[in-house]
Amino acid sequence: MSLRKGDFYRKQHFTPLRGRVEKRENCYRRNPLINRYSPNLSSLCLGPAWDMFFRQQEALDRAHEDPNGELKVFSVEDPDPNAPPGRRQFIVASYEEFCFYYKQMRPDNRHYYEIIEENARCHLYFDLEFSKVENPDLNGEELIAKFQDYVFEKVEASFDVKISRKHVLDLDSTSVSKFSRHLIVHIPNIVFRCNQDVGAFVKKICCDSGDAFSVRTSDRSTSFVDTGVYTRNRNFRLYLSSKKGKSAILMKHKCCKFDFSHHDIRSACCVHHVPNLKSAVNPAPIDICERIFYASLITNVKYHDDMKVVTFESAVTPKKSSSRVIAGYPGTKTCPESQFPMLQNFVTTLVNTDETQGHVNKHIYFPDSRHVIFEITGNRFCGNIGRHHKSNGIYYVCDLTEKHCYQKCHDPDCTGYRSAPVVIPSDVLASSLEIVDDLDLVSEVEDLEKQHRDM
Structure with missing residues (x-):
């Protein structure tokens, strides 16, 4: 039986070949060839x-x-x-x-x-979110505008620096069911020592705001500021990325007024990219996508002579001596170098039970509000959920003005929660207030000495 030449090529060669070509085409469409990085x-x-x-x-x-x-x-x-x-x-x-x-x-x-590496210098940043289903009448744009104005006030009060919306990179990944924004704040000439210091500052201003930024969840009210994004070696979603299995991409918000002309935005990517670099070779222009990318990086920090690295202490009271704030003590049951020994021992009794041996890991003093915060390890029991958290820790806030203390925790779902107040014993309160008065006096003397040196 003779076979025509056309039938031979069509049936035995072209059809399988076309299938392989289409398969390869689809593969390249899904995974296109990319250029290789080779800087000159x-x-x-x-x-x-x-x-x-x-x-x-x-x-x-x-x-x-x-x-x-x-x-x-x-x-x-x-x-x-x-x-x-x-x-x-x-x-x-x-x-x-x-x-x-x-x-x-x-x-x-x-x-x-x-x-966001532990101990890496970083910018101030926020992760803001709430459920649209649980908050159908809440105007997210108005809430964001109100929150930014509040942050501007707190930054000026804390660092004596005025900022505006041109210093805020506003990224949006809002979906049909969830409002979600990232704000990266570039404070002129100021960066934080690490993201845990950023978290301490954020928690402080959230505490001061009361219920101004509360939103509803399925079973409680909480802040729309996620305070759980300031942990060590935190993974923070990048500009132009989406979560796996989700379609909402993190993009620049249409109302973002960030100033992309600043010459330092890209400079931290390479130690040779310094401001006003004199070079015979003109560098290639950077497109807006690159500028947004570099500006969105939390740890993209370029040092210069006027840069100030603020710690948790200076974030609370930058104009005062850091000796007024105590932080970072060893994680032992007793901290002999504590300046609030009686108060710390009292808090320890609250977190020590027959089943769980909690203790104070570190404590921080807020001079302006006379609050002392004790971070707890060994006990994660949260009164809000009636059980121990799996990963997030708890802390106690001692209000020396109101003469009581209460438990809070680092879990984002418990941001707006505080336990029922526990009265601080009179002898413990008296001892703590004496220490506070001494610290205030020391700070005033240091301020006077500084003023004398500056004259």
Whole structure:
């Protein structure tokens, strides 16, 4: 039986070949070829250094090997559809190299996070959210505007620096059911020592605001400020990324008024990118997408002579001596160097039970409000949920003016909760007030000495 030439090519060759070509085409559409990072010598940038790790600590150790501190750590949600929720891989690269590849990725493949390293200098930042279902009448834009004005007031009161909306990068990932915004605040010439100091400052201003920014959840009222995003080595979602399995991408809000002309926005990505660099080679212009990316990085900090690194203490009272604030004591049951020994012992009795041996890990004194906060370890029992939290700790706030203390916790769902007040014993209160008076006197003397030196 003879076979026509057309039938031979169509049936035995072209049909299977077309199927393979279409399959390859679909593969390249899903995973397009990308350019390779290769900075030219004139840029003086760090060369290719992209490394992948399955353990965060291994990635951090690799980044710390760089003596110039140019290597940073990012994370990505595991792309395997069968991977358990929350499993991530970790990337070590310079800001330049990461941004180079990040821009080329498909939008639906971007599920990336910045690792806010423990003890890394950082900007003030907020994660703001509430359920639209539980708050159908709440105007999110009005709440955001009100909150920003409140933050501006608190920043000026704390640091004597005026800021406005041009200092705030406003990113939005609001969906049909959830209002969600990230605010990254670039305070001129001021950065925080670490994100835990940022968290302390945020919790303080939230405490001072009362119920001004409360929203409803399914069973309680809470603040729309998520105070759980200030933990060590925090994963914070990147601009242009979405959460795995979600469609809401973190984008610049249409009303964002951030000033992208500042020359320092990109400079931390490379130690050679310094302000007013005199070079014979004109650097390539940066597109707006890159500027937003660099401005959105919490730890993208460039040092200069006028930069001030504020700690938790100076975030509370920057104009006063840090000797007025006590923080970071060892995690032992008794802290002999504590300046509030009787008050600390009293709080210890509240967290020590037959079943759980809690103790004070550190304490912080707020001079303006006369509050002493005791961070607790060994006991995570929260009165709001009637059980121990799995990961978030608790703390006690001692109000020396109102003569009582109450329990709060770091879980975002319990932000607006405070336990029923417990009266501070009279002898403990008297001892604490004497110490406070002594600290106030020392601070006044130090202020007078400083004024005399400045004359």
